[in-house]
Amino acid sequence: MSVKDESFRDSIATINEEGKRNIIYPRKPKGKFTNLRTYLSWVLLAILFASPFIKINGNQFLLFNILDRKFNIFGQPFWPQDFYLLVISMLIGIVFIILFTVIFGRIFCGWICPQTIFMEMVFRKIEYWIEGDRAKQIKLDKQAWNAEKIRKKSIKWFLFAVISFLIANTFLAYFIGGDVLISHITDGPLEHLDTLFKLLAFTTIFYFVFAWFREQVCIIACPYGRLQGVLLDNNSVVVAYDHKRGENRQKFRKTEDRDQKGYGDCIDCKQCVLVCPTGIDIRNGTQLECVNCTACIDACDEIMDRVGFEKGLIRYASENNIEKEEQFKFSARIISYITILSLMLVFLIALLFMRNDVEANILHLPGQMYTTKGDTISNVYTFKVINKTNRQFTDLKLNLVSHPGKVKIVGGPVNLAKGGLYQGTLFIDIHKNDLKSSKEKLKIGVYNQSNLIETDKTNFSSPIKIK
Ligand code: SF4
Ligand code: SF4
Incomplete structure (x- = not known):
């Protein structure tokens, strides 16, 4: 840059020379970009507040239930077994943000980041509405505590607390589920003290961030902000x-x-x-x-x-x-990010297409030896079948794919509710002539009617010596 005086880089605007907090009183912005950002913020806030309560095929639109290990993305349920898909999606998100930053700088911060939207489009607007623009806010803060100051500050802090509580409820609904939150509210707060405690803790954090910490989140705390130095170039x-x-x-x-x-x-x-x-x-x-x-x-x-x-x-x-006076051009760095992003997207789409409707896990029952009945050898297993879809499966059967023999499920065929999990026990019987070793690898298929919808592998023990 042509600017030679770099002393502004020695300090940050939010801290004064004595090291104390320097309160910033920005003048109320107005103009074309402010209007566009306001309209976009309405849409984003509506999406943010509605997402935990919107259902698609009975599934919450967005859910990040870490404790129960249930995740819904755009109404599609993901199980712990699908965790790799979530990790790949997150990596794609990170590469996308990097690419976006290399090209458009911190456009995410100004237009999309919830911190900026809540701070500038909600809390700051309430402040302007109650206390007035910059000059009036400075005057109010400087004046002694009279009736006017007590009234304005109390109304503002009360509204800040109410909005922080609303955000805390929405935030919690993303983690425990919108339905669960509503049922806890209708049951009464004393019935679910843990939920009440979490809500109060989140409310306190949001209140602290938006009423006091404010722009310091972007300046001091946000790791994305710190990355700018390495992401931006002269072409950004x-x-x-x-x-x-x-x-x-x-x-x-x-x-x-x-x-x-x-x-x-x-x-x-x-x-x-x-x-x-x-x-x-x-x-x-x-x-x-x-x-x-x-x-x-x-x-x-x-x-x-x-x-x-x-x-x-x-x-x-x-x-x-x-x-x-150069126009924007695609640098080698941008082209390589786009290539990586495209490859990752293709990989994710391929994985999504290859993802089975159900997932089966069959494990040899620990500590159990094989049993023999005549020429037939039998092993016992525990098994788990997860339904990853929104439809019900009835009469699912498990059959041997790799060997002739029988699979006998204790309690009969499997019925799986949508998004449900079935756990049970099964026996596998194989004639000794069909075995070649004492630890045979088996492939077992899960069948819906006659359609093979999932396979899993397990071991089969027997007294057969390697031929
Ligand atoms: S707002 Fe005023 S001080 Fe700032 S760049 Fe424009 S003319 Fe200069
Ligand atoms: S944060 Fe950046 S874009 Fe916003 S007013 Fe300050 S200098 Fe301008």
Whole structure:
């Protein structure tokens, strides 16, 4: 960057020279980008609050029940046995975010991240509504505790607590299930003290984050923010100040010929700084604290409009775009990320297609020897069949695929409810002439009518010597 003074990098805006918290009072943003982000935030908030309560084929739309090891993604149930699919999906998500960051910088932070959406579109808006814009908030905080201050602060903190409680309920519903949460609420809080405790703990955390910790989550705590330094390059499109056009910054005077005096288009009004929720000056260049919220673009565009200059002094642009007027190009790094992402997606889709409707696990009963009845040798097993679908299976049978012989399920054929699990015991009988060794590998099939829908392997013990 052409900016030479780098002293701004020695400190962060949220901490003052004595090392104490510096409260940031951003001016209320308004403009084209703020409007677009507001509309998008409504959609995202609706999805976030509704997802644990929407059902697809009877399954919760999104569920991350870690304790019971049940996961639903877009209404599709995943079992612990499918954990590898979740891990691959997460890896794809990470590569996607990296790719997105390399191309578009922290666009995720500004437009999609729940922290920014709740902070800027919910809590901050309530604050503006109750306490007014930046100047009024500063005045209120400075004034002594009178009736007005007590009233405004109490209403604000009460609303913050209510919204934190709502978020805590939604958050918990993702983990224990929307139905379970509703039943715990209707049973009464004292019937489920553990749920009540979790709700209060989450409410406290959310209240702390949105009422006090705020932008420090993005500046200090978020690991994604820390990654920017390695992900961004001169080709990445970020919220950027066009220093070539803006410098030499000078105050605006109507009668002055700025071109003749060699002034840039920045009139040093500092509106871009005053609206910034992380308290930085974007004119210093790309900084880790910038969450790409676009507030400074709107603020500067408004000023440019007022003074009759072209908009876009602060805009979405890459360093190369500003410095060399280059258009975006696909670098080798971007192409390699896209290739990796495409391969991973193809791999995931192939795995999803190969995923069976049911999963069977057949284990030799520990400590049990084979038994013989005439020429027939018998082994006993425990087995588990999981239904990964939303339909019911009746009369599932298990048969030997690799050998002639019989599988006898204790209690008869298996009936599996949708998403259900069946555990039982079975015997396998094989004629000694059909065995070649004392530890034979068997392949057993699960049949729905005459369709083979799953296979599993197990061992069969016998007194047969290797021929
Ligand atoms: S809002 Fe625009 S004109 Fe005003 S200080 Fe910022 S960059 Fe300069
Ligand atoms: S510099 Fe601009 S885009 Fe970045 S956080 Fe501040 S206001 Fe938002």
